[in-house]
Amino acid sequence: MTTNTTDTATHADTTTRTVLVTSATGKTGRRVADLLAARGATVRAGSRSGTTRFDWEDVRTWAPALRGADTAYVNYYPDLAAPGAVEAMRTFGELAVAQGVRRVTLLSGRGEPEAVRAEEALRASGAELTVVRAAFFAQNFSEGAMAEGVAAGTIAFPAGDTAEPFLHADDLAEVIVETLTRDGHAGLVHELTGPRLLTFGEVAAEVTRASGREVAYVPMTEDEYASLLQRFGLPAPDAQWLSALFSMLLDGHNASVTDGVKRVLGREPRDFTAFAAEAWRP
Numbered sequence: 148m149t150t151n152t153t154d155t156a157t158h159a160d161t162t163t164r165t166v167l168v169t170s171a172t173g174k175t176g177r178r179v180a181d182l183l184a185a186r187g188a189t190v191r192a193g194s195r196s197g198t199t200r201f202d203w204e205d206v207r208t209w210a211p212a213l214r215g216a217d218t219a220y221v222n223y224y225p226d227l228a229a230p231g232a233v234e235a236m237r238t239f240g241e242l243a244v245a246q247g248v249r250r251v252t253l254l255s256g257r258g259e260p261e262a263v264r265a266e267e268a269l270r271a272s273g274a275e276l277t278v279v280r281a282a283f284f285a286q287n288f289s290e291g292a293m294a295e296g297v298a299a300g301t302i303a304f305p306a307g308d309t310a311e312p313f314l315h316a317d318d319l320a321e322v323i324v325e326t327l328t329r330d331g332h333a334g335l336v337h338e339l340t341g342p343r344l345l346t347f348g349e350v351a352a353e354v355t356r357a358s359g360r361e362v363a364y365v366p367m368t369e370d371e372y373a374s375l376l377q378r379f380g381l382p383a384p385d386a387q388w389l390s391a392l393f394s395m396l397l398d399g400h401n402a403s404v405t406d407g408v409k410r411v412l413g414r415e416p417r418d419f420t421a422f423a424a425e426a427w428r429p
Contacts, residue, residue, distance in 0.1 A: 148161070150191070151271075152202055154193065154221055154277075157301075161374040164188050164189065164218060164328070165188070165189040165190075165191060165215055165216045165217050165218075165257070166183050166189070166190055166191065166218045166340065167191045167193055167199070167201075167213055167218070167219040167220070167248070168180045168183070168187050168190060168191065168192050168193060168210075168211055168218065168219075169193045169201055169203075169206075169220060169221055169222050169223075169293055169305070170193070170194065170201075170203075170222040170223075170224055171190075171192035171193050171194050171197065171199075171201075172192075172197070173222060173224075174286055174290055174291060174316055175222055175224055175254060175283065175284075175316055175319055175320060175323070176192075176194075176220070176300045178244075178316060178319075178320035178343060179220050179320045179323050179324060180192050180316060181260050181320075182228045182320055182321065182324045183324055183327065183416065184418070186328060188327075188328070188338045191193040191212065191215075191216055192418070193208075193212045194282045195359065199210065199212050202420065203223060203224045203235065205305070206238060208240050209238070209239060209271075210242050210245075210246060210384070211249055213242055213243050214246050216246070216248050217248065217249060218248060218249065218250040218251065218252075218325060218327050219243060219250075219251050219252075219268070220251075220252050220254070220319075220323055221236075221239065221251055221252065221253045221254065222254045223235060223236070223254075223265070225261070225385075225389075226256065226259075226389075226392065227253075227254070227255050227256055227259065227261075227262035228256060228259045228261035228262045228265070228392060229258075229261075229388070231389075232262070232264075232265040233264050233265045233268045234268075235265075236253075236265045236266070236268040236270070237268040237271065237272070238327050239269065239272075240269040240270075240271065240273075240274055240395070241272050242270025243272065243273050243274055243277065244273050244274055245300045248273070248274065249274065249275055250275045250277075250327065250333065251274045251275065251276050252276075252277045252279060252323055252326045252327050253276060253277070253278050254281065254319075254330075255278050255279065255280045255281070255321070256280060256281065256396070257280040257281055257282050257339075257401055258280075258396060258400050258401040259280075259339070259392075259395075260344045261417065262280075266336075266354065266366070267382060267384075268280050268397055269389075271323075273335035273400065274376065275422065276333065276334065276337075277326040277332040277333060277335055277337070278335070278336040278337070279319070279323060279326065279337045279339060280337070280338045281314055281319050281339050281425040282312050282313060282314040282337060282339060282340040282341065282401065283313050283314065284311045284313065284314055284315070285312050285314065285315050285341065285417075285419055285422040285423075285426075286315070286316040286422075286426075288302070288354060288426075289426040289427070292379075297354060297362060300360065300361055300362050300363060301362070301363055301364075301365055302350065302351050302354075302362060302364045302365065303365040303366045303367055303372070303375060304339040304347055304364070304366070304367060304372065304376075304393065304397075305368060305369050305371070305372040305390060305393055305394050305397065306346070306347045306366065306393070306397040307339045307366055307397070308346055308348070308366075309345045309346065309347075309398065309399050309402060310344035310349075310396045310402045311344065311345065311347075311394045311397065311401060311402065312340035312342070312343065312344050312345075312348075312401075312402075312403070312404045312405075313340075313341045313345060313350070313419050313422075314339050314340055314408075314416065315341065315377045315416060315417035315419075315422055318339065318341075318412070318416045318417055319339060319419065321412055322337060322339060322407070322408060322412060323410045325411050325412065326411075328338055331380070337408045337410070337411055338405045339405065339407040339408055339416070340403075340404045340405045340408075340415050340416070341404070341416050341417070341418065341419060342403065342404060342413045342415055342417075342418055343418065343419075344402055344403075344404065345402060345419055346364075347365045350364065350419070351363055351364040353392075353419055353420060354423055354427060356423070356427070357420075357423035357424050357426070357428075358427035359427075359429050361393070369391060369393075369394040370390070370391065371385045372390040372394075373387045373389075373390035374379045374386075376389060376390060396398060407425055
């Protein structure tokens with residue numbers, strides 16, 4: 148469910164608004180924080196080591212970070228479908244409402260049934276909740292854990308030949324900021340994708356063209372990928388859970404595009420080719 152607010156909504160007065168951004172040093176959090184600051188909002192950048200201490204594994208940090216904030220961007224780590232996320236969202240929502248936070252935007256995963264349960268737990272708190280369900284980020288290939296493999300010339304992943312509508316993280320951040328600074332989004336679910344479907348093999352070809360060096364896609368089974376994650380230091384239960392999640396997300400049920408970005412921002416989403424040219428500019 149999406150709504151087009153581009154022509155009808157007006158900007159709220161962000162100069163007097165304080166926004167808590169959770170996971171503010173991450174892929175989406177830092178983008179959201181920067182855009183909010185550019186619009187004149189007072190940004191409270193929550194992280195485990197920053198000035199505003201916020202740690203999803205330490206509930207004692209939540210209420211102090213929320214105190215005095217008007218709105219909040221919630222990006223749960225490690226994933227909204229992870230064990231414990233439902234309880235975390237229920238507790239966070241109760242604390243947010245108690246601290247006077249009236250508007251919350253939650254980042255969720257597209258096509259994740261377990262994530263929906265966590266969404267519902269946060270919604271039950273009574274906060275004005277907007278949910279943004281996102282496809283895989285294009286930036287997963289240039290930032291974070293997968294970037295190391297790409298730099299070495301390999302994209303190893305349990306995706307088979309399934310296509311995914313990769314979403315530019317800047318598009319996501321712009322949508323998040325719209326939901327936090329404009330009225331009309333409370334109670335809505337925005338489902339965001341990029342403009343077209345690509346297989347991981349096609350992604351590898353795009354990166355090869357943009358970077359000028361060979362990058363190959365290596366399909367893996369769920370068990371093979373879990374073993375790979377363990378070799379990189381992830382505990383076995385976490386590796387198995389994460390590999391199973393990726394396998395579920397890439398079983399084909401998400402192989403479609405939406406018009407969510409256009410409905411919120413009034414323009415088409417950024418294409419993967421443009422992202423690759425920017426990320427791997429020679």
